[in-house]
Amino acid sequence: MNIKPIILKSILDSLPVGLMVIDPEGEVININRAASEILGYSLDAFEGKGWGDLFFDGEKNIDFNQIIIDIIQERKVNLQRSVSYVRSDGKILQLSITGSFLREDEEIAGIVVLINDVTELHKAHRHEKIVLEEKGALQRERAESIKNLAEAVAHQIRNPVTSIGGFSMRMLNKLDQDDPNRVYLETILAGTKRLEDVVTAVGHYTKLLQIKPTRASISKVLEKAQAGLAPKEAELSRKIKWTVHSEPIKAMIDPGLFTHALNELFLNALEFCREDEVAIEVCVFEDANWVNVEIQDSGIGISEEDRPYIFDPFFTTKAVGVGMGLCRVKRIISEHKGELKVDGVPGEGTKVVIRLPSV
Numbered sequence: 001m002n003i004k005p006i007i008l009k010s011i012l013d014s015l016p017v018g019l020m021v022i023d024p025e026g027e028v029i030n031i032n033r034a035a036s037e038i039l040g041y042s043l044d045a046f047e048g049k050g051w052g053d054l055f056f057d058g059e060k061n062i063d064f065n066q067i068i069i070d071i072i073q074e075r076k077v078n079l080q081r082s083v084s085y086v087r088s089d090g091k092i093l094q095l096s097i098t099g100s101f102l103r104e105d106e107e108i109a110g111i112v113v114l115i116n117d118v119t120e121l122h123k124a125h126r127h128e129k130i131v132l133e134e135k136g137a138l139q140r141e142r143a144e145s146i147k148n149l150a151e152a153v154a155h156q157i158r159n160p161v162t163s164i165g166g167f168s169m170r171m172l173n174k175l176d177q178d179d180p181n182r183v184y185l186e187t188i189l190a191g192t193k194r195l196e197d198v199v200t201a202v203g204h205y206t207k208l209l210q211i212k213p214t215r216a217s218i219s220k221v222l223e224k225a226q227a228g229l230a231p232k233e234a235e236l237s238r239k240i241k242w243t244v245h246s247e248p249i250k251a252m253i254d255p256g257l258f259t260h261a262l263n264e265l266f267l268n269a270l271e272f273c274r275e276d277e278v279a280i281e282v283c284v285f286e287d288a289n290w291v292n293v294e295i296q297d298s299g300i301g302i303s304e305e306d307r308p309y310i311f312d313p314f315f316t317t318k319a320v321g322v323g324m325g326l327c328r329v330k331r332i333i334s335e336h337k338g339e340l341k342v343d344g345v346p347g348e349g350t351k352v353v354i355r356l357p358s359v
């Protein structure tokens, strides 16, 4: 069926995407309304004009011209690129260009170029990126001030605790085995032990200095973190049932710190479970911008009331716990310019999602 040229023209003009056809001599033989509007010329401006006459003016639109040159030279089909384009009125646009080389009976018939104005979308992406960066900077600033405060408090506590512990021990050693005062000193010693644990945990947290990222395999780090859990499983007489779906992905990570973060998360899954066995499912996959590590456990989950506080330093629901684990993990992930989310259903399990920028 032959479509009348006039009908074809009105179909092309009604398309929301710009379309331009250039013949082998470089003449623009077809251009629709959307293309002329995006490129900033009236439709008549193209009549009998070569593409070079219109677009090859100086250095301005090198990238735009280059894609057309590449299609011609490399005889590409569906070459897609996003380029910036400066219109004659000075407006700068971001265009998504798809170009194909046309062939008819082994002869070059020309090239067809589809043009999409993605300026607004591009702006929105950039805005989103800036907002995320600002959010990350704020979080880092907040973590920095918590770090300074924690360091100062830990420093103030360390010396008196050592004296209290040391002298209590000496007094305890002087008492007879059946002395009724022993129980008081033992309680004081248990208290100092707990304070020492807190000071040590704070010390570990504040020592998480600038990371040293290298391009490393996530699977390798994952295996190491899994192996690190074995002694804890034995200690608690519990078993982890692992399911791992991991694509061979590399990311910019500090392998030591990242292993530590995973270890801490697996440890939580092991500690906060109902039975002697907990299922941990790990999925590692990559999408357009992120490397994702998802960890789902079959434990007790986190209640709605607790959820807002789990990243706070010293928040714990354990009878004897320090509550610095998730706070440390959060800091490690934010040092990697990544994101950490903890979700899940109370009573059914917890899902942790780590997102790291792709490289």
Ligand SMILES: Nc1ncnc2c1ncn2[C@@H]1O[C@H](COP(=O)(O)OP(=O)(O)O)[C@@H](O)[C@H]1O
Binding pocket: 268, 269, 272, 297, 299, 300, 301, 302, 306, 310, 315, 316, 317, 318, 321, 322, 323, 324, 325, 326, 327, 349, 350
């Ligand atoms: N996988 C999990 N399942 C259930 N609760 C969790 C899990 N991970 C963290 N939590 C909750 O978050 C709190 C804080 O965790 P964390 O910072 O690691 O400290 P800690 O392990 O010392 O309690 C825990 O006390 C617990 O209530």
Ligand SMILES: [Mg+2]
Binding pocket: 264, 267, 268, 325, 326
């Ligand atoms: Mg923990």
